[in-house]
Amino acid sequence: MGNITTSLLSYFIHPLLWIVLITTVLVGIIRVRKERQFFNTRLYPATLESTRLLLIGLVLGLIVSAMTWYTGVIVDVSWLLLFNIVSVVLFATLGYRGLTASYTLALTTLGLIGINLLLLIKPEDSITAVFSTQLIMQPNILIGLSILLAVGLFIEGFLLYLFSRKPLQPELIKIRRGTIKGQFKYRGAFLLPVFMLFPVAKDVFFSTSEWWPIFSVGKMEFLPLFVPLVIGTRVIVRSQLPKRLLKKRMFAIIALAVIVTLLTIVTYFYNWFTLMPFVMALLGHIAIDIYFWVVDEPDTERYHQTSKGVCVIGTREDTASRKMGILPGELITSCNGNPVKNRQELYDALNINRAYVKLTVCDEFNEPRFVETALFETDSFELGLLFIEESVVEEMKDSVES
Known part of the structure; x- marks a missing residue:
């Protein structure tokens, strides 16, 4: 032993x-x-x-x-x-x-x-x-x-x-x-x-x-x-x-x-x-x-902020966005019939109807598609989406300039 x-x-x-x-x-x-x-x-x-x-x-x-x-x-x-x-x-x-x-x-x-x-x-x-x-x-x-x-x-x-x-x-x-x-x-x-x-x-x-x-x-x-x-x-x-x-x-x-x-x-x-x-x-x-x-060429528009819509970095597990099949790098261009270009506009559009959401999403080939789902009280207020936060971007840019 x-x-x-x-x-x-x-x-x-x-x-x-x-x-x-x-x-x-x-x-x-x-x-x-x-x-x-x-x-x-x-x-x-x-x-x-x-x-x-x-x-x-x-x-x-x-x-x-x-x-x-x-x-x-x-x-x-x-x-x-x-x-x-x-x-x-x-x-x-x-x-x-x-x-x-x-x-x-x-x-x-x-x-x-x-x-x-x-x-x-x-x-x-x-x-x-x-x-x-x-x-x-x-x-x-x-x-x-x-x-x-x-x-x-x-x-x-x-x-x-x-x-x-x-x-x-x-x-x-x-x-x-x-x-x-x-x-x-x-x-x-x-x-x-x-x-x-x-x-x-x-x-x-x-x-x-x-x-x-x-x-x-x-x-x-x-x-x-x-x-x-x-x-x-x-x-x-x-x-x-x-x-x-x-x-x-x-x-x-x-x-x-x-x-x-x-x-x-x-x-x-x-x-x-x-x-x-x-x-x-x-x-x-x-x-x-x-x-x-x-x-894996880094010089592409994917995963960048853009004025064309809200760039999705990812989706959290067991959330509405994951159920809708939204993929990293895709752009959300409209929510509930309203065009969106940043997180705040998306949040305002989601509040129009908290029981149901319909999104227009552009894929990697810039082809739009419609995804929709019913929402429940337990769902995340932003569908579990992950974005490039504007506040984080400004903070990181300030650190670059300094």
């Missing part, structure tokens, strides 16, 4: 775990504050990100742990140390976008291989000696890691699916010449506690320690550890419909995961192919990031 407890407690010594956990809690708090500042309401609770990180991550971690045991995924302490360094550096520089398995797992594995190839022609020093290992050069070890890489990409696709289920995380930003526009930012991660065995040499600290659990299998000794595997992503939607872009990106990531899986199968028969899954995952994800940044 003591050995099991020690192995469990070892999970909490990883700095990556605490850095991601504290950051995620702060992200939820900051998001709610911005929602109240921009829209005078909270869209989702501050615990949304941390609940997804811990609870869903725990379930996924159990599944991945079973997979690593079944497929025989083995790494050593050198790989684990470099993985933590790479993950922390990527998270510090790229945020949640840097926590995709395509970056953390691929760069760690390729980097460790590069270091050990360098050691073949250059004597090791006190720093490079820490990463000296022959285990990473074995084809069966690389195959196991490429399986873990493919699973990580599928998990990232699942995270994007969860984003698309709650596709409303808007914010207001300042762009050139002090113009204020809306956009949508999605960021989050899963924290997977993955149980893995690490082969331990006879002369290292863990092997000589009486209090650290060691398992012997044949002539080899293994160190059991819970490793925090963090799978995260960040998506910014600047001009497209959030749900549409999130689904496109989800399918792109899943397609990349399928390609990595197929390459892994090929490496099982052709050992000289073992690096291809990692190279493909790294370059493929970079290409996906660049593609979606380019196609």
Whole structure:
């Protein structure tokens, strides 16, 4: 029982775990504050990100742990140390976008291989000696890691699916010449506690320690550890419909995961192919990031204030506007037969008939359509619509000018 407890407690010594956990809690708090500042309401609770990180991550971690045991995924302490360094550096520089398995797992594995190839022609020093290992050069070890890489990409696709289920995380930003526009930012991660065995040499600290659990299998000794595997992503939607872009990106990531899986199968028969899954995952994800940044052109009229009508940034859940199918970026040009150009005019038109509302809405192709619904006393006085607040715009413009 003591050995099991020690192995469990070892999970909490990883700095990556605490850095991601504290950051995620702060992200939820900051998001709610911005929602109240921009829209005078909270869209989702501050615990949304941390609940997804811990609870869903725990379930996924159990599944991945079973997979690593079944497929025989083995790494050593050198790989684990470099993985933590790479993950922390990527998270510090790229945020949640840097926590995709395509970056953390691929760069760690390729980097460790590069270091050990360098050691073949250059004597090791006190720093490079820490990463000296022959285990990473074995084809069966690389195959196991490429399986873990493919699973990580599928998990990232699942995270994007969860984003698309709650596709409303808007914010207001300042762009050139002090113009204020809306956009949508999605960021989050899963924290997977993955149980893995690490082969331990006879002369290292863990092997000589009486209090650290060691398992012997044949002539080899293994160190059991819970490793925090963090799978995260960040998506910014600047001009497209959030749900549409999130689904496109989800399918792109899943397609990349399928390609990595197929390459892994090929490496099982052709050992000289073992690096291809990692190279493909790294370059493929970079290409996906660049593609979606380019196609999501920010210089459009969507999510901008306009004199043509009231620009809708989003709709709250379980409200009349959500039932009417009003989408982010659409324009409300009239309400109950009265033309509207700002929030106050819309509010005045709604008060003409509090039992029934009929709106003229222009979609992304500037095609008008009519939506209508009956109103009840429990309905929001503004139908649950989210706008670019005039007062917020003036406040943000003043901060730009100052």
